[in-house]
Amino acid sequence: MIETFSRPLPNGTTLSVRATGTPGRPLMVFLHGFPEAAFIWDDLLEHFAQPEHGGYRCIAPNLRGFEKSSSPKEVEAYKAPLLIQDIQQLVATESADGTMAALVAHDWGGAFAWGYANAFPEQIGKLVIINSPHPGTFTRELRENPEQQKASAYMNFLAHPKAEEMLAADDFKRMWPFFELMKAGPDGFGWLTEDVKNQYREVWSAGLTGACNLYRVTPMKPPLPGGSIDSIPVMPKERFTVNVPTFVFWALDDAALLPGLLTGLEDYVPKLEVKKVPNATHWIVHEQPKLVASEIERFLAQ
Helix, strand or coil: CCEEEEEECCCCCEEEEEEECCCCCCEEEEECCCCCCHHHHHHHHHHHHCHHHCCCEEEEECCCCCCCCCCCCCHHHHCHHHHHHHHHHHHHHHCCCCCEEEEEEECHHHHHHHHHHHHCHHHEEEEEEECCCCHHHHHHHHHHCHHHHHHCCHHHHHCCCCHHHHHHHHHHCCCCHHHHCCCCECCECCCCCHHHHHHHHHHHHCCCHHHHHHHHHCCCCCCCCCCCHHHCCCCCHHHCCCCCCEEEEEECCCCCCCHHHHCCHHHCCCCEEEEEECCCCCCHHHHCHHHHHHHHHHHHCC
């Protein structure tokens, strides 16, 4: 059974959280992306809380700016170190030693998970990334690959000053295509039921400024017409190295994040396993939750 609560943090942020499992058990943390929210993990929260699947304490926070979590209006409030701090402080309220057995993340959640694992590897037992580009390969592809530049062009739309106003109009008419324009998975769009749509409507109705601010604050997006790739920073390799056992789960029909992002990933992540999934899209957590759960369980058992 999913429990929900709000957790105030020492830095002044409050995160709304979904959780299962017995407090004090080894901790699994799940981080969502855009345009999603913590509820996307419900199946996995319930799965991994069961004794036969590890009996973990499972928590899925709504990131800063999403659902009922704190949503500051200032763009600068969404810099990656601040969101990583949110997660670290949340973990400290659930884990006596401030560590996680596993950190599982998708999309924007993965961006913060990569950063967390780079900065605090001793706090993460294992890392699971689902269709979220590593910043090292993402930088390269944004600077050098026209196809990835084109695939990521939507990021500039989401950074537009009036993006949230445009996205909310007419029952979120511009939001649904994020799902529906991807090639359908093996079961088509059967997962996008009216009940699921209503969950999304409830989340989005709480406000979209925080989510859009993630796109405004990041320099990791294609240059605007007439702009230069020099706007995309090149960081030292040590800023991107992850020395945590890592499983990358990659749906190959992700139209926004192309498979080229996997090339050279082992240079940054030496303890790496990659699982490529054909006939699945960026929304694989919705499309194939049982497959995602079984592959994560297999990796954690190693």
